[in-house]
Amino acid sequence: MPGDPIQRLLAEPPSLPVRDGLGDIVAGLRAAGTAVVQAPPGTGKTTLVPPAVAALVDGTVVVTQPRRIAVRAAARRLAQLLGEPVGETVGYSVRGERRAGARTRIEFVTTGVLLRRLQGDADLPGVSAVVLDEVHERQLDSDLTLALLVEVRATLRPDLIVVAMSATVEAERTASLLGGAPVVDVPGSLHPVAEVWCPLPSGVRRADDRGLTPQFLDHVAACVRRALAEQPGDVLAFLPGVAEVGGVAARLSGVDADVRPLHGRLAHRDQDLALTPGDRRRVVVSTAVAESSLTVPGVRAVVDAGLSRAPRTDHRRGLAGLVTVGVSRAAAEQRAGRAGREGPGAVYRCWSEAEHAHLPAHPEPEIATADLTSFALEIATWGSPDPSGLALMDQPPAAAMAAARTTLSGLGAVDDNGSVTERGREIARIGADPRLARALLDGAEAVGVRRAAEVVALLSEDVRAPGADLVAALRAVRRGGPDSAAWAAATQRFEATLRGSGAGTGLSDDVAVGLVVALAHPGRIARLRPGGTAYLMTSGTGAVVPAGSGLAGLPWLAVADADRRPGARDATVRSAAPLSEDLALEAASAWWQEADQVEWSDGRVVARRTVSLGAIELSSTTIPDPAPALVATAVREGLRQEGLAALPWSEAATALRERLAFLHRALGEPWPDVSDNALLAGVETWLGPELARVRGTRDLRRVDVLVALRRLLPWPEAGRLDELAPERVQVPSGSHVRIDYAGDQPVLAVRLQEVFGWAAAPRLADGRVPLLLHLLSPARRPAAVTADLASFWTNGYPQVRAELRGRYPKHAWPDDPTTAPPTRGVRRS
Structure with a gap:
């Protein structure tokens, strides 16, 4: 209608590639109520799809963007096309700021803002449609928001229109989650973009232990200067983080262009300056915020450092944060596309073509690598603590979810079943990382509302701390430093979320900041190691402060x-x-523990009672009478170190062990395994009461190993031990000869004359294993080895007789040994 600005825009839309796909999108929404729009960057989907959806519904259309800077830019762009100021037909809401009113029909929001609204009222009153933009980035909040909207449509709001927009692949997977939504593929009309490969010079490293090297930043700056010289228009350079943006911008001093940094920490005015063409050429040095969502007009050349920041978590050490990683090929193509929106362009890639072929095809989804504590609290608050029931693109790793639940349980935010508690709902209401929310709530009572909000804002906005000193950073933002605007807004927001007030104590800023930080991260409380410069955290991780930091030595x-x-x-x-x-103990009371430690050290048992804060030992005293179970564990460790040879193995004990080992091999259970590993694993069972008396290797030498081993005999089978594996066997001469069980097969070493008359050797273990006979000469030297005596008498004995009867003429060498009487010594007259 003539007075409707949205209808006027759709009647004469700007010449953007997505314009030709609006009819298919509208048709799909009318048929299914959902749609997936796949369109490359620069096609205008963020600008024209929301108005097309708004023309179909009576209520508000909420459009999500992954970043605050993109929210404001998208709202401003669409409002300009409608000829209105922001806050009328088109508005926006980001954390801590809202420009929207009763007439607003399209509202751009961050994904986090929509999550908060869903948690507050899943019906989304007044909202008729949700457009999820940039779902290909696979940010954790975006994946979760999509999953919650699928559930809302299925259970509460079947009329809710949902549109998912992506610049790259996985459209079919997204459509499947939305119940088979139609996919509208909008081809782009980008101009050709030439690839210029700019590998590092020989000998230059991209990064070292301190991060990206100055030489690499020099290389990126040189590539920017080359792009300025070789290409028309503006240059957009991609760097991974704020520090690198500043480093390259400083290196471009003196170029014939306006150098404009662009990142999320900048004030709105400076962000707008980077996004607005001027009278001179521009070099926009940006983080990944310009990779998608944002339009940076005038760009005809892109310089890509090939790096980005991605969340990574070391769950074992409790360290989580952003790390610098190489971009994927998909991200590199998306960045390059920025150069071809307005005409032919070029991308200068700061790596080689060979390296490009080995880049991953797509970025890893955040759910696979990020800290999941906030995610776990969100789904618990939603009422689905088990993520397997949600329509997620990928399920979270089990180990990361377990670590998140452990953290939340320590905060009192979830119960043993993972369900949210009242404390957890209060933490979730803050709208911050759960650890920071806990620090805000508990810190307000200890240091006062205002100061707790200031410190938590300092942490949430990731304000840079010179020399790693957060107290110095707090004083700097209070004076109005470069991060003060964002910090002040966050402080005001956190202060407003606190119900009631906390008077606080008379703590100085130094320890007040430390207390709030400790409340947020009790696992990172650190104490200086004795006699050193390094610290030990309660989590067990070692840590060092940067060189020259004023914190060193505290x-x-x-x-x-x-x-x-x-x-x-x-x-x-x-x-x-x-x-x-004292404050460390207060903040990390759950980490305090008193424990008895019994260890094997330098050949003896050492028993101590320790008081510790996590891995930090606070005090230690000797225990005169430690618990037997702890002693047993220590002795077992001692035997692992010293070996079973540390025990006094008598001949009888060794013989019994060998017989038991033979029966275990021949018959199996219930005859016990008496190998080294088995005896060490079950040391408490067979050494029994002897362990409690052991204090060192001298005590080990007094242990009666034979008595201990007899504890392993299985009853009632033990009564057959001498039958199944006799210690000795009587031979025809009447001698009782010991059997050697040390080898794989039991051996009977006996003089040949003593077994005359034996037709066959005995068999052991219920007849399963024959004795191996070592037949000896009169001088007790081996004459023959056989397990088949009958065969030996027929085939082997004649040769042995021929060889030995001349050497031993006084001994019997009968022609037929099977009928000759056995003898123990020389033949009698």
């Missing part, structure tokens, strides 16, 4: 952020604050 620290590079012994502290032992 006895206790509360660490907010630390990272540990592969191969490094200790993590490097990125931000921390001083702490006292």
Whole structure:
């Protein structure tokens, strides 16, 4: 209608490629109520799809973007096309800021804002449609929001229109989650983009232990200068983080262009400046915020450093954060596409064509690599603590979910079943990482509402701490430093979420900051190691502060952020604050433990009672009479170190062990396994009461091993031990000869003359195993070995007789040994 700005826009839309696909999108929504739009960057889907959806419904259309900067830019762009200010037909909401009113029909929001609304009221009153943009980025909030919307449509709002928009593949998977939504593929009309490969010069490393090298940033800056010289228009350079953006921007001083940094921490005015063409050429040095969603007009050349920030978590050490990783091929293509929106362009890639072929095809989804504590609290608050019941693109790793639930349980946010508690709902209401929310709630009582909000804002906004000193960072933002605007807004927001007030105590800023940090991250409380410069965290991770930091040497620290590079012994502290032992015990009371430790050390049992805060030992005293079970464990470890040879193995004990080993091999259960590993694993069973008396190797020498081994005899089968595996066997001469069970087959070594008359050797283990006869000469030297005596008398004996009767003429060498009488010594006259 003439007065409807959305209808006017759709009647004469701008010439964007997505315009030709709007009819198919509308038809799909009318038929199914859902649609998946696949369109490359620059096709105008963020600009024209929301108005097309709004024309179908009476209520509000909510459009999600992954970043705040993209929310504001998209709202401003669409409002300009409608000829209105932001806040009228088109508005936006981000954390801590909302520009929308009663007339707003299209509202751009961050995914986190929509999550909060869903948790507050899953019906989404007043909302008729949700458009999820940039779902290909696979951010954790986006994946979860899509899953929750699928459930809302299935149970509460079948009328809710849902559109998922993606710039790359996986459209079919998304459509399947939405119940078979129609897929509308909008081809792009990008201009050709030439590839220029700019590998590192020989000898230059991209990164070292401290991060990206200055030489690599020099290389990126040189590529920007080359692009300026070789290409028309503006240049867009991609760097992984804020520090690298600043480093390259500084290196471009003096170029004949306006150098504009672009990242999420900038003030709105500076962000707008980077996104607005000026009178001169521009070089926009950006993080990944310009990779998608944002339109940066005038760009004809892209310089790609080939790196991005991605969440990674070391669950064992409790260290989580963003790390620098190589981009995927999909992300590299998306970045390159920025150069071909307005005309032919070029991408300067700071790596070789050979390296490009080995890049991963797509980025890993955040759910596979990120810390899942917030995710676990979100689904518990939703009422689905088990993620397998949600329509997620990928299920989270089991280990990461277990670590998240452990963290939430420690905060009191979930119960033993993983269901959210009232405390958990209060933490979720804050709208921050659960650990920071806990620090805000508990810290307000200890340090006051205002100061707790200031410190939590410092942590949530990831304000850079010079020399890793968070107290110095707090004082800097209070004075109005570069991060002060975002910090002040976050402080105000957190302060407003606190119900009631906390008076706080008379703590100085130094330890007040440390206490709030410790409440957020009790596993990162650190104490200086005795006589050293490194610290030990309660989690067990070692840590060092940066060289020259004012924190060096302080006895206790509360660490907010630390990272540990592969191969490094200790993590490097990125931000921390001083702490006292008393406050450490207060903040990490759940980590306090008193335990008896009995260990084998230097050949003896050492028993101590320790008081510790996690891995940090606070005190230790000797225990005169430790628990027998702990002693047994220590002795077992001692035997592992010293070996079973540390025990006094008598001849009888060794013989019994060998007989038992033979029966275990021949008959199996219930005859016990008496190998080294088995005896060490069951040391408490067979050494029994002897263990409690052991204090060192001298005591081990007093253990009666024969008595101990007899405990392993199975009853009632033990009564047949001498029958199944006799210690000795009587031979025809009347001698009782010992059987050797040391080898794989039992051996009877006996002089040949003593077995005259034997037709066959005895068999052991219920006749299963024949004795192996070692037949000896009169001098007790081996004359023959056989397990088949009858065959030996026929085939082997004649040769043995011929060889030995001349050497031993006084001994019997009958022609027929099977009928001759056996003798023990020389033949009698």
